[in-house]
Amino acid sequence: AAEIGMDPIQLRRLNFFRAEDFPVTTGVGTEYDSGDYEASLDLALEAAGYDELRAQQARRRADGGPLQMGIGVATYVEVTVGPAPGGDEFGRVEITPEGRARIYSGSLSHGQSHMTTFSMIAADRLGMEVDDIDFVQGDTDLVPHGQGTFGSRSTQLGGSAIHDAAGVVVDEARRVAADLLEADVSDVVLDSEAGGFHVVGSPSVTRSWAEVAAAAEKGLLDAESQETRLCSYPFGTHVAVVEVDVETGHVRLDRMITCDDAGRIINPVIVEGQRHGGIAQGVAQALMEEVSYDADGNPQTTNFADYGIISMAELPFFELVPLETPTPNNPLGVKGIGESGAIGSTPAVQSAVLDAVAHLGVTHIDVPLTPRKVWAAIQGA
Template sequence: MSILGNEVRRVEDPRMLTDGGTYVADIPLEGAAHVVFVRSPIAHARLMSVETDDARAMPGVIDVVVGDDLDLAPRPPMAGDAAMSRPLLATGKVRFVGEAVAAVVAETVEQATDAAEAVWADYDPLPAVVDAETAADGPKLFDDAESNVAIALPPTAEVDFSECEVVISHRVVNSKIYASPIEGRVAAAAWGEDGRLTCWSSTQGAHTSQGAIVGALGLDPSQVRVIIPDVGGGFGTKASPGAEECLLGWLARRVGRPMRWAETRTESLQSLGHSRAQFQTVTLGGTADGRFTHYRLDMLADAGAYPGVGALLPTFTGLMACGNYDIANAAWSATAVATNTSPVNAFRGAGRPEATAAIERAVDLFAAEIDMDPAELRRRNYLAPDAFPLTTPTGAAYDSGDYRASLEAALEAADYHGLRAEQTARREQGDHRLLGIGMATYVEVTSPMGPVCTETGSLELRPDGTVLARTGATPFGQGHVTTLSMVVADTLGIDMDQIEMIHGDTDEIPTSDISGGSRTAQIAGSALLNASEKLIEAARPRAADLLEAAPADVVLDSETGQFHVVGTPARSTSWADVAAADSETLFVENDFEQHGATFPFGTHVAVVEVDADTGEVTLERLVAVDDAGFLLNPLLAHGQIHGGLAAGAAQALMEEVHYDPDGNLLTSNFADYGVISTTELPSFEVHESITPTPLNPLGAKGIGESGTVGSTPAVQNAVIDALSHLGIRHLDMPASPEKVWTAIASSAS
């Protein structure tokens, strides 16, 4: 019986629960020194000088390095003017609170921390540019750049709303948030006697990290080995190493000793990078009976101090601008600006949640304008199931979907009609406990964003009949070892405990991409599926010799893992027999290519209760119907959905990064940045539908980000729905008690 599609417990858990895993900080490095970075307390200033003499004289200090000591070129921006490059240590200027201006190397982390406090920098303050909406015309962050605009993309098409019977237009803020990984950035570096640099990194892809380090240090890839052990969460924000991690190899060479670095939580909140941070104008036009005909999304993105992936994320948002809807005329535009805040990074969904939040708010605003139930308005405008595959006006090539089915399933599971009846009764009774029902139907694109996505997988049959598997995927809490082992075990007919999985090592894996974009099950899984089929073919001649038959007559029974002659299963031979039959190791490798992206979808329904006297919002229920194609392991898929739902609800209700007008980070610890916990969340109600994709042999799409994409606008819509009878049409996230209470009070005045 196939194990694929069944709930299989994670094979990683016994090790993680007993040994606790092996993280970068656990790697033994004899003679390693510790690095602590001195960080700017000012958001924008001329860096006049950095005095290090006092720090150098302190106990245990080995070296203190400033930007002028480096012989390394700045890291170029991912988008925009080359003048917006980032030095590994600040020179000339500092551009956000938390930017590193010096690196202190000492025998212990405590000594390095003490010495870092003795480093004195002379800053000449400049006006801070904190508000993205005024940044374009504000004081320039980069003297040689034309302005603070990193990219400016004009509308992709002209959209004429003049003939629409109904047009709504609204400004929507997708708030700035922090990914909150349990493990912050941690790195280590050591030069070997062979002249090669080995870097240990808490990131999401070995070869991506290798590329960043090689580029920063001016080395050849053959000179750098990257190893990624266990990782305590990434969520996209740790897709590649930052400036600090890249500098460790240079410091190790200068000092002649291995280097270690681990950021504190405050450092992480300052400099790991923030996410989302889009200011959107949504304009939706259509007919008075509820048909959408025109849509435009105009985006202003805060890219932070050094435009990286944050400047590119609006292109992902624009690609998915139409959501699930049949809109004939649609376009988007985007501008990304530099500000004196932490650089903006990817986070769970990376641009796609922003698209869903925009269109789903627009739909609810349109429903309020024509006084139509928001569920009915969605029904009238979904793309039809028989329309797939199709390409949207913004260029997304959707593979498959049945959006109305997901809506109906979610509404039935939530008892939508019953909830509306209860809402009406409460309002008639004047109950101060306001009930709100919100929904969001989403579609998201998983990797690849481009035309082709690849991943490598290989299998080696060991002499004892066990299998060594290698994958380009990098796990960081999702259960990838379990999922990928299931694919191999199911195809070869062996037990999962007979498989060892190797990942996250550039010396062991020839190529890899990051684990991100919900790509692993579909791309890495398919690579190992095809590799498993190749291993069967490679083993068939040996099995035929053992069975004294022609190879063409030999088959593998995937239920038992036994080779036998067609029609005579009683006489068989095992993988162990095949392995022992020849001294030559059987090894196969497969580079899987998926042509086109997959598009998971679903509907989330949120039920909230708002205390009209205090503005407090309680999330009572969150119902999710998600479709990610074939689920290799529903247990792990549901775990990913749960995590995504929590992250999405967090942004809608409470989490937000705050700076003051001078660029000081006000949410610099978990006391000030309110990370959501189980006490603020209900038990999630998770359901599934299955619409397999034709793009890979597993029929799998991706599930790691879906929960985040749909839940945020569903919860936001629910809060606004609770207040709608008071004439309140919109509230930006997060729906804090103060914000909600103020809206209620204003509506009554």
């Protein structure tokens, strides 16, 4: 944009796929499932107050003081579930004799809150409360298959497997309930408020999950699913606002505004947590984290005293803008969100720092943007 004298925001707009273009096949044969890139950009810029930020920046430059403002904007598209074209995951649902549900997942949680998310998916499908769901993971005696937890894939694949298996269980339960109610299966409905099955229009006579499970063949209602599903391509826009001391090279991150697509959001609190962690990691990569060696190849960052790890003291409050563009590639409409924060934040922060010192002739600084590197770039411009 700088080379051709065009506003960088406008350059992005000219290169975006339009919402009405999806699904889109790229030049390398990849099919992007869904998206509204311009909406993400507009929402992030509006939340940031972009025009006012540029006005503030102009005033600071005119004043000529040592503390200069920089604004960085990064837009991204990522692949989740990958590698392309897709993947699968194991899920199993069974109804216990007590009328509870037990769900099994081949995707192992290590901080992503699978138990909460998958239980919500199963509860919604089975017409139960989340407290009625028992979650099983990580036991190879009970979970025979599992592809792994990576690539922001767990809810798309593992959650969809639970969703599909629960649907099969509901269909079988309706057939059993129809026999108990002496009705046609097409007239039997699952009533989530009553916690059981009844004939349409006759909720006074209901058969509970426990009753249906007891009447099922061998006293068991269960189903498994492991369908292969296509990748999804979430996207987003990150806006970083920094203050750079041009006399010392010190960088302070003042604001971080992000608009990240996650498809259909099942649990907003969990999604926010995933975004917070990703953004913090991305900012750390931009400003601090580096594996360094001396001239003889000896590692210099071998402990937490030498290796820079970011803390809340270096981070502002993150301003998260919601956006949902459901994917058609799985029954839940969900996309991955575990890595989005780390993808957009690093280039946004780097762009903001460069923007703060661009008027001094600086065009590039390698990450991490330590005070030494920033100061040296200013002196060498």
